[in-house]
Amino acid sequence: MYPLVMPTYYIKMLSLFLIMGILALSVDLLWGYTGLLSFGQAAFFGLGGYTYAITIINLLCKVVPESLSHYTVTCRPGTTYLPVMLGVLVPAAVALVLGYFMFYGRVRGIYFSIITLCVPLILEYVTTNMVEVQVGNIPIGGYNGITDIPIPALGLPGAAIFPLDTALRFYLLVVAAALGTYLFSRWLVQTSFGRVLVSIRENEGRTESFGYDVRRFKLWVFTIAGAIAGISGLLFSTLGSYISPWSFNFVLSAESVIWVMLGGRGTLVGAFVGALVVQLLENILSGAFLYYWLLILGLGFVAMVLVLPEGLVGLVREWQFKVAGRAGEEQIAAEKA
Amino acid sequence: MSLGLFVITILNALSSASILILCALGLAVIFGMMGIINVAHGEFIMLGAYATFVFTHLLSLNIWLSMILGALAVGVVGIAIERAVIARLYGRPLDTLLVTWGLSLALVQVVRLIFGPQAQFLSLPLVSSITLAGVTFPVYRLVLVVLAILVVVLLLWLFKYTDFGIDARAVIEDPSTAASMGIDTSRMYMLTFGIGAALAGLAGAVLSPLLNVDPTMGQKLIVRAFLVVVVGGAEILSGTVASGTFLGAVDSYVSYLTTPYFGSVALLAMAILLIRFRSGGIFARNKE
Numbered sequence: 001m002y003p004l005v006m007p008t009y010y011i012k013m014l015s016l017f018l019i020m021g022i023l024a025l026s027v028d029l030l031w032g033y034t035g036l037l038s039f040g041q042a043a044f045f046g047l048g049g050y051t052y053a054i055t056i057i058n059l060l061c062k063v064v065p066e067s068l069s070h071y072t073v074t075c076r077p078g079t080t081y082l083p084v085m086l087g088v089l090v091p092a093a094v095a096l097v098l099g100y101f102m103f104y105g106r107v108r109g110i111y112f113s114i115i116t117l118c119v120p121l122i123l124e125y126v127t128t129n130m131v132e133v134q135v136g137n138i139p140i141g142g143y144n145g146i147t148d149i150p151i152p153a154l155g156l157p158g159a160a161i162f163p164l165d166t167a168l169r170f171y172l173l174v175v176a177a178a179l180g181t182y183l184f185s186r187w188l189v190q191t192s193f194g195r196v197l198v199s200i201r202e203n204e205g206r207t208e209s210f211g212y213d214v215r216r217f218k219l220w221v222f223t224i225a226g227a228i229a230g231i232s233g234l235l236f237s238t239l240g241s242y243i244s245p246w247s248f249n250f251v252l253s254a255e256s257v258i259w260v261m262l263g264g265r266g267t268l269v270g271a272f273v274g275a276l277v278v279q280l281l282e283n284i285l286s287g288a289f290l291y292y293w294l295l296i297l298g299l300g301f302v303a304m305v306l307v308l309p310e311g312l313v314g315l316v317r318e319w320q321f322k323v324a325g326r327a328g329e330e331q332i333a334a335e336k337a
Numbered sequence: 338m339s340l341g342l343f344v345i346t347i348l349n350a351l352s353s354a355s356i357l358i359l360c361a362l363g364l365a366v367i368f369g370m371m372g373i374i375n376v377a378h379g380e381f382i383m384l385g386a387y388a389t390f391v392f393t394h395l396l397s398l399n400i401w402l403s404m405i406l407g408a409l410a411v412g413v414v415g416i417a418i419e420r421a422v423i424a425r426l427y428g429r430p431l432d433t434l435l436v437t438w439g440l441s442l443a444l445v446q447v448v449r450l451i452f453g454p455q456a457q458f459l460s461l462p463l464v465s466s467i468t469l470a471g472v473t474f475p476v477y478r479l480v481l482v483v484l485a486i487l488v489v490v491l492l493l494w495l496f497k498y499t500d501f502g503i504d505a506r507a508v509i510e511d512p513s514t515a516a517s518m519g520i521d522t523s524r525m526y527m528l529t530f531g532i533g534a535a536l537a538g539l540a541g542a543v544l545s546p547l548l549n550v551d552p553t554m555g556q557k558l559i560v561r562a563f564l565v566v567v568v569g570g571a572e573i574l575s576g577t578v579a580s581g582t583f584l585g586a587v588d589s590y591v592s593y594l595t596t597p598y599f600g601s602v603a604l605l606a607m608a609i610l611l612i613r614f615r616s617g618g619i620f621a622r623n624k625e
Contacts, residue, residue, distance in 0.1 A: 037431065105613045110374070114567045115612055118605045121560060125605075129598045250560070254438060261435055295446035301439030305432045306425060 011167040015174045015239055017279045022181050022232035023252075024259040024271035026225040029185055031257070032266030033194065034221050035201030039253045040116030041229040043123055044091035046247035048230030049237035050127070052087035053146045056080055058136035060150060071139070073148040077163060080152040087234035088227050095226025096219065103215040103222070108204070117250065124248035145244025149237055174235055178272065181228050185268050188224070197221055262304060264313030273312055341471040346593065348469075352478040354585030355485035356544065360558050361565035361577050362488060363536030368566050369573035370509050370529040373423070373433040377441040378562060379555025381534045385411045385541025386550045387448060390457045400462045404542035408535050415534020419527050427526075441555070449552040456551040481543060488536070489578055496574070505529060509573075564608040570615075584608060 023045055030036045057063065059082060061075035102115055131142030138146060152173065153163040164170045188194050196217050199207040208214050237243040246252075255278070263274025281300075285293035308315055364378045375381075388410045392403030418440065426433045463480065466473040496502035507515040508525045516522045541555075548554055565584055569576030587607050592600025 101613060107613055111567065111612050114563065115609050117560070118564070118609050122602050122605045125598050125602050129596065258435070258438070292446070292450070295443050295450070298439045298442030298444075298446060301442070302422060302436050305436045305439070306422070309429075309432055 008167040011171045012239065013283070015167070015171045016236075017276050018174045018178045018272070019232050019235045019239065020256070020259070020279060021272035021275040022178055022235070023229055024256050024263070024275040025181055025185060025268065026228040026232070027256045028260045028263075028265055028268055028271040029188075029221060029228070030225045031260060032268070032270075033189055033201060034197040034218065035204075036218065036222070037113045037257070038116040038222075038225070039113050039250070039257065040119045041225065041256055042248050042250070042253040043116075043120035044095055044226040044229035045233035045236065045252065046120065046123060046127075046243070046245070047091040047094055048087045048233030049243040049247050050140075050146070050233075051090040051230070052083045052234035053149045053237050053243045054135045054138055055083035055086045056150055057138045057146070057148075059083065061137075061148075063137045073138075075148075075150045077153060079154065080150075084152065084234060088230045091230030091233070092223050092227035095223045099219040099222035099226075103218045117253070120248040120253060121250065124245045127245040127248065141244075143245060145242060145246075146237075147242050149241045149243065151241070152238055170239070174239075177231055177235060181231060182268060182272070185228075189268070193217070193220070258301065260311075262308075262311050264311030264315075264317075267311075267313045267317075270311055270313035277312065339471075344469050345472045345474065346590065348474050348479075349593065350586040350589045351482050353589035354582040355478075355482040356540075357561055357565050357585045357588075358485045358578055358581035359481070359488065359540040359543065360537070361562040361569070361581055362492065363533040363538075363540065364562050365566045365569060365573050365577040366492070366536065367530055367533035369571065370505065370533075371423075371526055373430050374437070374563065374566075375530075375533070376434060376437040376559065377418075377444060378437075378533075378537050379557075379559030380441045380444040381411050381415060381537035381555070382541035382544070382558055383448065383550075383552065383555035384414060384444065385538030386459075386545035386548070386554065387452065387457070387541075388538065389542040389545045390459055390550060393459060394457075400459075400546075404539070404545075407542040408539035411538025411541070412531045412535030415537075416527055416531040418534075419530035423530060424523065424527070441559075445552045445555070452552070454552060456549040459546045459550060461546040477546070484543060488539070489574060492574055501528070561604065564604070568608050568611045568615075580611070583611075 023041055026041050026044070027038060030038045030041075057073065057075070060078045060080075061073050064072045064074070066072055098115075098119060102112060107115060127140055127145075128143050130140040133140050140146070151163055151165055151170065164173055189197065196207065196212055196214075199210075199212075200214050200217060204214055233243075233247060236247065256275075259274035259278050260271050261274070262278060263270030263272070282293065282297065285296055360382060363381065364375060367373060367375050367378075385407045388407035389400070389403045392398045392406050393400050396403075398406070422436055422440070423433060426436060461475075461477050463475075463477045465476050467476055467479070468474075494502075496506060504515070504520045505525060507518070507520060508522050512522050561584075565577060565581045568584065569578075569580035584604050584607060588600045588604040590600075591603035
C-alpha cells in the first residue's frame with residue numbers, strides 16, 4: 001500500500017483528506033439521498049471534536065494552569081473508547097433534538113438549509129466567547145481552542161494498551177473509519193429505510209400520501225448524518241491534537257457541500273472523491289499559484305456548475321452509459337435508485 | 338431607565354436595523370423576484386465600498402457622489418454577471434447558489450489581488466454628533482436611518498407606481514402568465530438582478546466609512562442579510578423591513594446587555610425561532 005512508503009507529512013495529509021471525506025459523506029446522505037441540503041454539518045463535526053477533546057482530557061489528563069490562558073496538560077496513557085463513543089453520541093443527540101425541532105415543525109426546503117446554516121454559527125460565536133469556561137478540568141479556550149489532545153489508543157483498559165502513535169497507525173484508523181461509515185451508508189441506502197429516503201427526495205408529498213411518516217425518516221437520517229459528522233470531527237481533533245471554533249466555520253460547511261457537488265451527489269463514493277480531489281487541488285494550486293489559487297478555485301466552481309452539474313462521478317456514469325449501451329443503462333438505473 | 342438611556346437604546350436599535358435593512362434589501366429583491374439566493378451579495382456590498390474608496394481617494398470626487406457612482410457601478414457589474422452566468426441557470430436555484438458561491442470566492446480574491454488584504458480607510462463624511470435628551474449620537478448613523486427609510490419608500494414607489502414595477506410584480510407572481518402577456522421575463526430578471534446589486538453596492542458605499550473596508554467584509558455581512566431575507570419571507574419590502582427592524586433591535590439590545598458576540602447569538606437564535614414558528618416569513622398566514 002502506498003502509505004507504507006510515504007513520509008509522515010503526506011500520510012497526515014491523506015488522513016485529513018479522508019476525514020473530510022467522512023464529513024462529506026454525511027452531507028451526501030442528507031442531500032444526495034434525502035434531498036435535505038444541510039449547510040451545518042460542521043456543527044456536528046465541531047461538536048464531535050470538542051466532546052472527544054473534553055472527555056479524553058478529563059479522563060486521562062491533569063491540567064495545571066500556568067498563567068492566564070496558559071495550561072500544561074500532562075496525560076497518562078489509557079484507552080480511548082469512552083471519548084470516542086461520546087464524540088459520536090453527543091453530536092447525534094444534538095442532531096436528534098435539532099431535527100425534532102425542525103422536522104416536527106414542518107421546516108423544509110430552504111428554511112431547513114438556513115437553520116442548519118445558523119447552528120454552527122451560533123456554536124462558533126459561543127465557543128469563541130467562552131475562554132475561561134471549564135468543562136470538567138479543561139477550559140474551552142475561546143478562539144484558541146483546546147490543544148494537546150492525546151492520541152487515541154486501543155486495547156484493553158488497564159491491561160494492554162496500543163496507542164496509535166505513529167502517523168501510519170492513525171491513518172489506518174482513519175481508513176477503517178472511512179470504510180466503516182461508507183459501508184454502513186451503502187447498506188443503509190439499499191434497505192427499505194433508504195428507499196423511503198429517496199422517495200422523500202423525489203416527492204415528499206407523495207411519500208406521505210403512501211402513509212409514511214416522513215418526519216420520522218428525516219429525523220433518523222439527520223441523526224445518523226450528525227453521528228457521522230461527529231466521527232469525522234473527533235478524528236480531526238486527534239489528527240492535529242487540536243480543536244478550535246474554526247471547526248464550526250461556515251466555510252467548512254460550504255466546502256463539504258462543494259465536495260459532494262463536485263464528486264456527484266447521491267453516489268456516496270462521490271463524497272470521498274470530491275473531498276479528495278478538491279483538497280488535493282487546493283494543496284497543489286496553493287503551492288504553485290500562491291496568490292491566484294483561490295481565484296482559480298472560485299472560477300473553477302463556476303465552470304463546474306455550468307459544465308458538470310452531475311459532478312465527477314456523474315461524468316463517469318455518463319461515460320458508462322455511452323459505452324455500455326442498454327445494459328449499462330439498466331445498471332445505472334439500478335444504481336441510482 | 339433614564340430618558341437618555343431610553344433614547345440611546347432606541348437610536349442604537351434603529352441604527353442597527355437600518356444597516357441590516359440596507360444590506361438585505363438587494364438580496365430580498367433578487368430572492369423575491371428570481372427565487373435565488375445570491376451568495377455573492379456580500380461581495381457586491383464589498384465592491385460598493387471599494388468603488389467608493391476608488392472614486393474618493395483615487396479620483397478625488399466628493400464622497401456623496403462617489404457613493405452614488407459606487408452603487409451604480411456595482412449595478413452594472415451585477416447586470417454583467419447576470420447575463421454571463423445566472424441567465425444560464427434559470428430554474429436551477431441550487432446550482433445558482435453554488436455558482437454564486439464560486440463567484441463570491443473569485444471576487445474576494447480579485448479585490449485582494451488588486452488592493453491587497455489590508456483594510457482601506459475612508460473618513461466619515463459627517464463627524465458631528467447631535468445631542469438628544471442628554472445623550473450624544475453620531476449624525477452619520479442618523480443619516481443612515483433616514484437613508485434606509487428613503488430607499489424603502491423609493492422601492493415602494495418603483496414597485497407600485499411605475500410600469501416597470503407593475504411588470505416586475507407580475508413576473509414575481511406568475512412568470513409564465515406574465516410572459517404570455519408579453520412581458521420580457523429575461524430582461525426583467527436582468528434588470529432586477531442589476532437593481533439588487535446596485536442596492537448592495539449602495540449599502541457597501543454608505544457603510545464604508547463605518548466598517549473595515551477589506552476584501553472579506555462581505556463575508557461577515559452576508560449571513561445576517563440572508564437571515565433578514567429568509568425571516569422576512571415572501572413580502573419583499575414589508576417583510577425585509579419588519580424582520581430587519583426586529584432582528585436589528587434584538588441584536589442591539591442584547592449586545593448592550595451583554596457583549597456583541599451574544600448579540601449576534603441572540604439574532605441567530607431569534608431568526609431560527611422565527612423560521613421555525615413562522616415558516617413563510619413574518620407575514621405568512623399560519624397554515625397549520
